[in-house]
Amino acid sequence: MQTIQPQNALRLDDVKHLRDIFNAQNSQELKRAFDALHSCIEISEEDLEVQFNRYFIGPMEPIADPFASIYIDDPDVVMSKSTLHVRELYETMGFTNPLKNIIPDDHLGVELDAYYQLLYLEEAKGITYLSDLRHYFLHEHLSLWVPRFIARALEHSEHDSKAMTFILLQLKSLLIRETTTQGVTA
Amino acid sequence: MSYSKENVESIVNNGISRRSFLKGLAASGVLSSFPGGILQANEDLNTKIPYLGEKSYQTFRNACPRNCYDTCSIKTYVKDGVMQFIEGATESTYTHGGCCVKGNTYVKRVYSARRLKYPMMQVGGKGSGNWKRISWDQAMDIIAKKLLEMKKEDGTLLGAALTKYSGNFGITHYGIEGMFNSIGYTTRLAGTPCWPAGIDAQNLDMGDMWCNDPEEMKDSKFIILWGVNPASNSIHSMKYIYEAKKKGAKVIVIDPVFTEAASKASQYIQIKAGTDGLLALGMAKIIIDANLHDQKWLDANSKGYKEYKAYLDKEVKLDNVSKITGIPLAMIKELALSFAKAKPATIWMGYGMQRHTNGGSMIRAIDAFVAVSGNIGKYAGGARYGHLNTWGFNYAALSMPKPEGSVGYTGPEGAKGDVAQGKDAKSNYTDRFLNINKTARELINAKEPKVRLLWVACKNVFAQDFDRNQLIRAFQQLDLVVVADQFFNETAKWADIVLPVATQFEEYDVNVSYWHYWLTLNEQAIKPLFEVKSDLEIAAMLSKRMNQLQAGSCTFPQSVDTKAMMAKEFNPGIYEQFGIKSWEELKNGPVKAKAVIPYADGKFKTPSGKFEFYSDKALELFGSALPTYLEVRKPYDKFRMTSPHSRWSLHSQFQNLEWMEDVHPEPYVYINPDDAEAKMVKEGDTVAVFNKQGLLRLKAKLTDNVQAGTVLMYEQWYNNNIYNVNELVDDTSSDMGAFKTGAPGVALHDTFVNFRKL
Numbered sequence: 030m031q032t033i034q035p036q037n038a039l040r041l042d043d044v045k046h047l048r049d050i051f052n053a054q055n056s057q058e059l060k061r062a063f064d065a066l067h068s069c070i071e072i073s074e075e076d077l078e079v080q081f082n083r084y085f086i087g088p089m090e091p092i093a094d095p096f097a098s099i100y101i102d103d104p105d106v107v108m109s110k111s112t113l114h115v116r117e118l119y120e121t122m123g124f125t126n127p128l129k130n131i132i133p134d135d136h137l138g139v140e141l142d143a144y145y146q147l148l149y150l151e152e153a154k155g156i157t158y159l160s161d162l163r164h165y166f167l168h169e170h171l172s173l174w175v176p177r178f179i180a181r182a183l184e185h186s187e188h189d190s191k192a193m194t195f196i197l198l199q200l201k202s203l204l205i206r207e208t209t210t211q212g213v214t215a
Numbered sequence: 216m217s218y219s220k221e222n223v224e225s226i227v228n229n230g231i232s233r234r235s236f237l238k239g240l241a242a243s244g245v246l247s248s249f250p251g252g253i254l255q256a257n258e259d260l261n262t263k264i265p266y267l268g269e270k271s272y273q274t275f276r277n278a279c280p281r282n283c284y285d286t287c288s289i290k291t292y293v294k295d296g297v298m299q300f301i302e303g304a305t306e307s308t309y310t311h312g313g314c315c316v317k318g319n320t321y322v323k324r325v326y327s328a329r330r331l332k333y334p335m336m337q338v339g340g341k342g343s344g345n346w347k348r349i350s351w352d353q354a355m356d357i358i359a360k361k362l363l364e365m366k367k368e369d370g371t372l373l374g375a376a377l378t379k380y381s382g383n384f385g386i387t388h389y390g391i392e393g394m395f396n397s398i399g400y401t402t403r404l405a406g407t408p409c410w411p412a413g414i415d416a417q418n419l420d421m422g423d424m425w426c427n428d429p430e431e432m433k434d435s436k437f438i439i440l441w442g443v444n445p446a447s448n449s450i451h452s453m454k455y456i457y458e459a460k461k462k463g464a465k466v467i468v469i470d471p472v473f474t475e476a477a478s479k480a481s482q483y484i485q486i487k488a489g490t491d492g493l494l495a496l497g498m499a500k501i502i503i504d505a506n507l508h509d510q511k512w513l514d515a516n517s518k519g520y521k522e523y524k525a526y527l528d529k530e531v532k533l534d535n536v537s538k539i540t541g542i543p544l545a546m547i548k549e550l551a552l553s554f555a556k557a558k559p560a561t562i563w564m565g566y567g568m569q570r571h572t573n574g575g576s577m578i579r580a581i582d583a584f585v586a587v588s589g590n591i592g593k594y595a596g597g598a599r600y601g602h603l604n605t606w607g608f609n610y611a612a613l614s615m616p617k618p619e620g621s622v623g624y625t626g627p628e629g630a631k632g633d634v635a636q637g638k639d640a641k642s643n644y645t646d647r648f649l650n651i652n653k654t655a656r657e658l659i660n661a662k663e664p665k666v667r668l669l670w671v672a673c674k675n676v677f678a679q680d681f682d683r684n685q686l687i688r689a690f691q692q693l694d695l696v697v698v699a700d701q702f703f704n705e706t707a708k709w710a711d712i713v714l715p716v717a718t719q720f721e722e723y724d725v726n727v728s729y730w731h732y733w734l735t736l737n738e739q740a741i742k743p744l745f746e747v748k749s750d751l752e753i754a755a756m757l758s759k760r761m762n763q764l765q766a767g768s769c770t771f772p773q774s775v776d777t778k779a780m781m782a783k784e785f786n787p788g789i790y791e792q793f794g795i796k797s798w799e800e801l802k803n804g805p806v807k808a809k810a811v812i813p814y815a816d817g818k819f820k821t822p823s824g825k826f827e828f829y830s831d832k833a834l835e836l837f838g839s840a841l842p843t844y845l846e847v848r849k850p851y852d853k854f855r856m857t858s859p860h861s862r863w864s865l866h867s868q869f870q871n872l873e874w875m876e877d878v879h880p881e882p883y884v885y886i887n888p889d890d891a892e893a894k895m896v897k898e899g900d901t902v903a904v905f906n907k908q909g910l911l912r913l914k915a916k917l918t919d920n921v922q923a924g925t926v927l928m929y930e931q932w933y934n935n936n937i938y939n940v941n942e943l944v945d946d947t948s949s950d951m952g953a954f955k956t957g958a959p960g961v962a963l964h965d966t967f968v969n970f971r972k973l
Contacts, residue, residue, distance in 0.1 A: 033505045050337070052253065075338060076925050077343045088346055088703040088713050090934070105873035106299050106326045108744075121227050123240050124250075125257035127736045130251075130296035130742045141444055142252040158240060162226075164218035 037152040043203050044145040050196060051095055051138035053084070068195045080190040084182055093182035097135035100174035100181075107133040115170065119143060122162050137178070140171060144207075167207055175204055218923055234262040234773070236735045270301070275740035276802060278726035279318050280388075280719050282381035282409065282867045283650030284429075284449035284601075286728035287314050288323075288735040291720060298322050298720060298741055306804030309430060309731045310573045313714035316862075317869045319320045324718070324872055325738050329934060330701055332745035341691055341709045346499070351746065352714055355760040357773060361668055361695050362398060363765055369664040370621045373647045378404035378654060382673030382700075382868070385737060386784045387751055387777065390612030390674045391699075394754035395646075397615035397771035398761065399622020402666055404657070405648035406958025408679055412569035413436045413600050415951035416578035419830045420586075420842075422820025424955075425604050425813040427561070427597035428732050433458040434595040437557035439550075440468045441581060442491065443565030446475035447862035449730065465553060469494070472857065473920040481846040485922060486517065488855055488964060489847025492577030495584040496537030496844055498551035500527040502588060507555035508588025517586060518926050519829020519841065519901040526841050555588050561594035566601075567859055572848040574964040575951025579842035580970070584613035586826050592682060592814035605734065605792065605808050607725040611783035612751060616770050617642070652961040655685035659692065672716075672750060678867035678932040681946040685908055699753060702871055703938060704932055715747040722749040723777040725784055725798070732808040734793050736801035739777065751775045834939040836954055845950065852967035853907045854890065856927045867932035883916040884970065885903035885927040891917045896972045904928070906968040909942035915970075918954060926968060943968055 049062035056074035147163035246256040288304035307676035339345030590596035623644030650655035698710035758771035866868035949960035
């Protein structure tokens with residue numbers, strides 16, 4: 030294994046923690062992933078989850094659904110064209126998805142998982158075979174919808190939540206960093 | 216570092232490039248270096264050329280299980296595990312290859328981002344909007360512990376109540392009642408808000424509710440669509456009506472509202488709401504006086520005709536009929552005589568008509584008119600209301616024994632809903648039955664023990680039950696409200712726990728109609744999305760947890776396969792009726808029951824075995840042996856309010872979808888221009904509609920489709936609007952319903968309101 034550069038270790042950590050936030054299944058998992066981002070925001074597990082659910086999960090209509098198809102294809106449905114495009118990309122990347130047809134392939138948590146694993150190959154293993162696909166995924170897909178997702182969530186100030194704002198800004202920073210500091214622009 | 220978009224797209228889209236790339240990927244050892252997460256390394260890469268993936272279609276048989284006459288047979292097309300589109304099954308001559316606009320939204324409904332996805336608990340109190348995810352195990356643990364705690368404290372489980380109705384009419388969904396049967400004697404919100412007064416009326420007259428095949432209507436010579444609007448709400452029936460009309464039949468619509476069906480009819484007759492029974496009595500008098508009644512049929516097949524005729528002679532004055540119904544006498548005479556001269560002639564009675572305080576009596580009066588005309592028991596004739604003649608399944612999912620030692624209610628027994636659940640023959644106890652049409656007050660008033668837990672399934676209580684403000688109070692006083700649903704509706708808002716439920720495409724089931732005679736298999740077409748479960752699986756999980764906590768406390772199977780449960784619903788009677796040897800044959804498409812004409816043999820299931828104009832049972836239960844004129848509820852405010860079904864929704868379903876919101880984005884109150892002018896209301900003005908119950912604010916549409924003195928608002932649930940017509944509807948009962956369904960219906964069309972411009 031090659032030595033990971035500190036700045037790349039940070040990149041990997043950020044993707045991983047954000048992935049874990051959006052894939053959390055309960056308050057504990059969510060809080061653990063949130064705390065790993067070192068936010069310095071004091072918030073209880075329950076309050077964090079209540080706010081997270083109001084923004085992204087439901088059961089009431091959330092402020093911003095974390096699915097690519099909502100921003101690319103149709104604002105009301107999942108499992109549409111862009112979801113299946115992402116599915117094809119995963120297959121080409123060499124992934125199999127145990128949650129196929131259960132969680133839409135373009136759920137933010139799943140997409141961050143794919144991105145994390147691709148980045149890990151490059152930065153922790155020095156394997157660049159999938160580098161083009163990672164960049165394609167970043168520039169031609171993630172960049173297409175994640176900024177719109179972040180903007181939608183942030184513009185609803187009536188639900189102002191420091192914790193959610195922090196998560197969204199972290200995500201925004203991550204996206205900016207990944208799309209600009211690697212010397213690749215779309 | 217740079218990358219080539221074109222190269223990547225070539226790899227993804229070009230079979231040769233893709234194969235080459237994947238072979239390189241497999242050979243390079245990259246796959247073993249993935250750190251792992253949700254996505255896993257695929258050790259079995261598909262390098263076929265051309266690469267098709269799972270791009271071929273699979274088809275599945277499905278049924279629309281909504282509370283609708285048409286119960287469409289559906290063919291579902293799935294690619295790579297994702298529903299692509301549906302179409303109406305061509306094998307059913309009724310569905311005839313096409314679904315309605317609501318049914319055609321099913322792909323979008325299944326994949327709606329608004330579906331409930333996870334079990335969740337409201338942690339800030341009911342209505343707080345503070346929700347957290349819980350696992351299914353946690354949800355079942357909370358509910359099971361609450362049930363067992365109540366059982367220990369009360370000595371019974373009568374403090375646990377179930378309200379379930381028609382959100383999914385699939386046969387295995389009676390497993391929800393089965394779940395409650397399996398935990399002990401409980402409290403049930405019994406009866407039906409839909410059609411009970413009419414069911415009683417038809418049972419009093421004919422001993423059954425049983426209608427002719429709607430496909431026969433193509434050969435009817437005269438059709439009266441009486442208070443029914445199939446052009447909106449049973450579109451597949453319209454082709455038979457059009458065909459009859461094309462062949463020369465008269466199609467008459469009698470309705471207080473000028474409906475879509477009225478626009479397609481030969482003639483529209485606008486009647487004052489609640490006076491239909493009197494019109495039918497007048498029409499009967501006219502054809503008897505003209506000697507156009509079928510005396511031979513009446514002599515052979517009826518009881519009490521003499522008394523009925525005497526009543527008509529003495530009490531029914533045609534001038535009065537005209538005055539009260541608002542229909543010119545000449546028109547009434549022409550209608551009655553034309554009907555009597557046409558053979559076969561038929562009347563289709565809608566369910567709205569019996570949602571009056573005199574609703575049952577009106578259905579009885581129309582039944583009697585059809586009988587007098589000699590059209591009962593005739594091909595393409597009949598007094599059509601509905602039927603459950605093809606519903607003879609095993610109800611295996613429902614029929615769960617009580618746990619040993621269960622203690623229940625010792626009150627009166629009887630039929631309690633569409634599928635009757637009588638008293639357990641081996642026990643002295645029954646469940647406790649509360650009137651579903653008075654849900655709010657019944658939940659509040661129930662004592663010894665009080666209701667502490669309410670389970671809501673296949674039902675949006677706040678959209679369908681009455682007196683919204685009292686419902687909020689009722690829900691707030693409950694310890695635990697569990698709502699199992701597919702969408703976050705107003706009922707879920709007042710829940711403690713919401714459970715995400717599978718659509719029909721995510722489970723097996725079997726469906727029949729209360730109108731047509733087709734039988735349809737419902738196959739699981741896709742995996743359940745997110746963490747949704749079928750109602751049967753939820754019942755099994757609850758059983759497992761209850762038995763872990765207290766062995767023997769629940770008799771429901773602790774694991775279920777919806778396909779196996781569906782298969783258990785079939786029996787030789789169903790196979791014989793539908794001419795199949797196994798349910799597996801339904802994979803080839805829906806099948807139709809063997810043709811039968813109701814009452815053609817002259818055998819009625821009444822005590823006398825005849826059509827009963829004079830019913831002792833009616834006298835005993837409702838104070839009148841004959842179908843007599845019963846005056847409708849007196850107005851208690853300035854305008855009558857009617858709240859029929861909308862063509863954009865099916866009760867509280869479908870209107871919440873974007874497809875419907877596009878064409879019908881918001882509710883309106885429809886006001887007659889004369890009434891609007893008097894109140895200085897113009898098209899599009901926002902008005903307050905109010906009465907003793909509550910107040911709604913919404914925009915006005917002016918139309919003379921509604922009579923002066925009446926306002927109309929559709930019964931609908933909007934995802935993005937607080938509108939709920941039951942803000943204004945009280946729970947006053949209709950006259951009948953308790954005989955066959957356990958509780959009287961509700962007179963929701965006898966609601967009165969006022970309005971003003973805002």
